[in-house]
Structure formats: structure tokens, C-alpha cells
Amino acid sequence: MATNQIQIDIISDVMCPWCIVGYRRLEQALSKFDDLEVKLQWHPFELNPAMGSEGQHLGEHIAEKYGSTPEQSAQNRQRLTQMGADLGFEFNFSDSSRIYNTLLAHQLLYWAAETGKQTDLKLALFSSYFTEQKNPDDIEVLIEAATKVGLDAAEARAVLSDKRFETAVKEEEQLWISRGIQAVPAIVFNQQYLVSGAQDPDTIAELITKLLAEAA
Template sequence: MNSSLNHSTLLKIDILSDVVCPWCVIGYKRLQKAIQELQLEDKVCIEWHPFELNPQMSPEGENLRSHLAAKYGTTLEGSIAARKHLTELGAELGFRFNYFDEMRMYNTRKAHLLIHLAKEKGLQTVMSEALFEAYFSNQKDISDTEELVKVAVQVGFNEAEVCYVLNDRSLTEMLQSLQGKWLSNDFNGVPAFIFNYGVTLTGAQEINTFKSVLTRVIAEELV
């Protein structure tokens, strides 16, 4: 899939997502599958946009089960069932959810800074995938600067460049401003997928739903 617009691109997809959102993983993987099945990899440009589910989260984070219980009223039984369901869905899509009892919810602001950094080099999708994997598959603290540097270096970035971005106050303010624009346009949750600045799907839709929208929007571009 293209990560920057070019003369052959027919479809721009904006993805509003958070790194610690399992349904963002499922939604993206289903979209990816739909694009592959329609053989549109070279016709699509994806851009990722920041949405912090917990912008006030403390640096040390919170136990994930405790966090979900306090925020959504999720019971222990509900949590166990949800983790099992997500793990099964992930496996079907080639993604490994590796939940554990002491898993924590983290502040994701610095992770979003990395995704923003990756935009210039056309590596946003690679970076987003790497961060999803770091948190959900490899049990990493994706609020920790050291861990984020490791992820970014593996993606192909220079360590000094990464450290600068993660500590740049002006970039953090810019990130918060970007999020504010989405909120002001009534985007209050993730994932959200916007096709060619118009058709919008929210939530982790089924593969066939994504295929239907992709087919329709591509057809409109070819008219």
C-alpha cells in the first residue's frame, strides 16, 4: 500500500487510531485484508492520525483490567471473555494478542509522536504496525522512551532524531492541536476510517464492509 500520494493513487484513507486500542488493530487488519483481496495495494494511500484514548493517563499507567473496570464497568469475567475473543480474531488476521494478568494501559502521546515522525518518510503504517506489535504482542511499555527508541530504530530511524522528536514540546503541542480538530468534528472514538475525505466507517467493520466501500469509492473515482 502506498504511504504517499502519487499519480496512480485512486483512494486516500485516513485512519484515526490509538496504539493501545485492540479494535484499531482488528479494524486495520480487516481493512488491509480487504485491500489485498481487491488487489488495490498500489492504488491506496493511508495516513494515520492521532487519537489518545487516555490523554490524562499518568506516566506509570494503570493496570488494564482496573482501568477498564473503572472506565467502562468491565467485570473480570467480561475481561477474560473479551481477551479470548480478541486473541481469536487477531489470530484469524495474522496478529498475535499476548494478554497477561498484569498488563497495563499506558499514555500514548509519545507513541503518536513516532507515527507523526514516520509520515515524512512514508513509514506511518510500518511504524503503527510496529507499535501495535510492541504493545499487544511483545508486552512492551509503549510510553517508555527507551522502548520507543528501540521500536523506531528497528523501523529505520536514527536514535538521535527519535530522541529529539520525543522531547520536543512544540511537536507535542502540535499533536494535541491535531487531536482537537478531530474532536471538534465529532470524532469521539476509534477506530475511524475516512475514504477520500468523505465516506466514513467507525469501528472494526467486517472485511466485506470494507470491500464494499472500497469498491464504491474507487468506482466513483474512475467515472
């Protein structure tokens, strides 16, 4: 790898608000470097692999999974909404917000990696879910996101209908779990340095500086 190149692998779920916060902070860190070539790939992680197609009320889910009170949940959503605003991303949580299964979304993202549109699609899916409050387990919603970033609607529908990448996605999920990934976002730099959670831009920039120095 050249001295001005860096590989970044992001293990993430569309349902994870901290994943879009972490990505926006990563972008801020990368903006501090001139002429840096970044090879970035997203990898699947399902926060709720057993979730049914109807999803679950967000507040109920957070209470069941984390033991949060309604007040704590509201405070966390408010905090995330402000963080998003500071980073140029709009969270539109409401009392009717729901959480969904994301296996289909990950299959579409797996396909998008072959087209060079994976990051565009990932960001479109974040916006579709968090900003527009749409269901990422709905094939029509996924196709809409795909077409917004220039992907072929008919091919996207075929990928989702025949589930040609379902096994590959599940295998990749298990691979990352076997490597110790238990929460997201998890960002791996140059296949050797793991950054867990949505770290601040300065912390990420320090790591990138270290990696570039090592490469030089």
C-alpha cells in the same frame, strides 16, 4: 485523484486493540483489488489522555471506565486474542497487563509520517505493546520500535526529548474530535466516507468498489 487511487485516513490509538484488528481487516479488503494505489495516513487519538506515566492495571482500568466485571474483561481479551490469531496478530494479554499514556507515541508517529515509515512504525508499536507487553510511554521502548523499522535512533530521541510535535499532535486530536470522532478506529475514505469500528473486509471492499465507481 485518479480512478485507481484512494485516500485512507485512520484515526487510532496504540492502546486500542480494535485498531489493529480493523487495520488487518482493511488490509484484507484492499487485497481484493488489483493495481489500487492507496495513500494511507494515521492520525492521533488518545483513549486516556489523563493517564499518568506509571499507567494503570488493565483490568482495573476497564472496570473503572466501562463497568466490566473481571469475567467480562477476561472474555473480551480471549475473544480479541482469537480474532488476532485469525488475522495473524498476536495478543499476549496477562493478569499483569497495563494501559499507558500514548502522547509520546503519537509524537513519534507524527514525525514518522514525514519519513514514509509511519505505517511501519504504527504496526511496530502495536506489536511492542500488545505482543511484547512493553510500555509505549517509555522513550527507550519507542526508540527501539523506531530503529526496528529503519528510523534514525538519534533523531527519534531528539523528537521525543524536545517534544517538537506535541502541540501539533494535540491540535490534530482536537480537530478530529471537533469533526465528531469519539471512538476509534475511525477510518475515513477519500475525505468523505467514515467507517467506524473494525468492520469486516467485505463491508469495506463494498465501499471501496463504490468509491472507485464514483471516481470513474
